[in-house]
Amino acid sequence: MNEERKKILEMLQQGKVTVEEAEKLLAALAAPEETKSGVEKPACKYLKVIVEPGPQSEDRDRVNIRVPMKLIRAGLKFAAFVPKHAHASINQALHEKGIEMDVTQITQQDIEDIVSQLSDLTVEVEGKEKVRICCE
Amino acid sequence: MIPMLMRLKISRNPSSYGVLLPVFLIWILLFALMVVLFPFVLIAALFTWESGQGKWLLMAYPLLISVLFHLSGLHIEIGHSKQNILIAFL
Numbered sequence: 001m002n003e004e005r006k007k008i009l010e011m012l013q014q015g016k017v018t019v020e021e022a023e024k025l026l027a028a029l030a031a032p033e034e035t036k037s038g039v040e041k042p043a044c045k046y047l048k049v050i051v052e053p054g055p056q057s058e059d060r061d062r063v064n065i066r067v068p069m070k071l072i073r074a075g076l077k078f079a080a081f082v083p084k085h086a087h088a089s090i091n092q093a094l095h096e097k098g099i100e101m102d103v104t105q106i107t108q109q110d111i112e113d114i115v116s117q118l119s120d121l122t123v124e125v126e127g128k129e130k131v132r133i134c135c136e
Numbered sequence: 137m138i139p140m141l142m143r144l145k146i147s148r149n150p151s152s153y154g155v156l157l158p159v160f161l162i163w164i165l166l167f168a169l170m171v172v173l174f175p176f177v178l179i180a181a182l183f184t185w186e187s188g189q190g191k192w193l194l195m196a197y198p199l200l201i202s203v204l205f206h207l208s209g210l211h212i213e214i215g216h217s218k219q220n221i222l223i224a225f226l
Binding site for chain 1: 192195196202203205207210211212214217
């Protein structure tokens with residue numbers, strides 16, 4: 001264990017920092033070197049969804065969608081228009097799909113955090129069709 | 137930047153049609169409609185302010201404008217063995 005981590009844990013033990021603060025400090029320590037030195041990855045401008053027929057697929061359907069990230073951010077703000085009485089139905093529908101999530105607990109900041117982390121996202125599914133979701 | 141043109145291309149073997157639609161004309165009409173409707177929205181917002189819905193009615197205007205302004209760059213291409221459709225906001 002390096003000195004900095006040890007010091008943070010000692011501060012937590014002594015009650016000088018809260019668990020959340022310690023967690024943030026440890027996460028900052030674990031951040032990659034290029035982020036610390038100020039060299040950041042280029043911002044993600046578009047979310048791309050590409051669906052192509054797989055080798056065994058009979059139908060030749062193709063989908064290529066490129067959505068600007070700014071449009072996603074703007075569109076997500078419409079989530080605030082979901083009436084409160086609909087939250088229970090949404091939670092129920094999610095529960096039926098096996099997703100244990102309470103939509104009332106999701107804040108605008110949470111959504112913003114998720115969207116900002118999408119630049120690291122790459123999903124590739126290969127089956128009957130090849131699906132690729134990535135940022136560029 | 138708000139998109140000024142929309143490219144629509146439909147390809148059906150062997151022919152292909154493509155048009156550049158001046159969507160800025162739609163935006164002009166839409167903004168005019170929004171201005172005309174604004175007093176009614178304001179009244180509706182005042183009446184529903186107590187229930188908390190009024191705030192969202194007023195918020196709808198800047199949110200809608202924000203979505204329109206960020207449509208630029210949206211590209212949707214759907215292809216089939218016989219037909220291809222492309223919609224792109226420029």
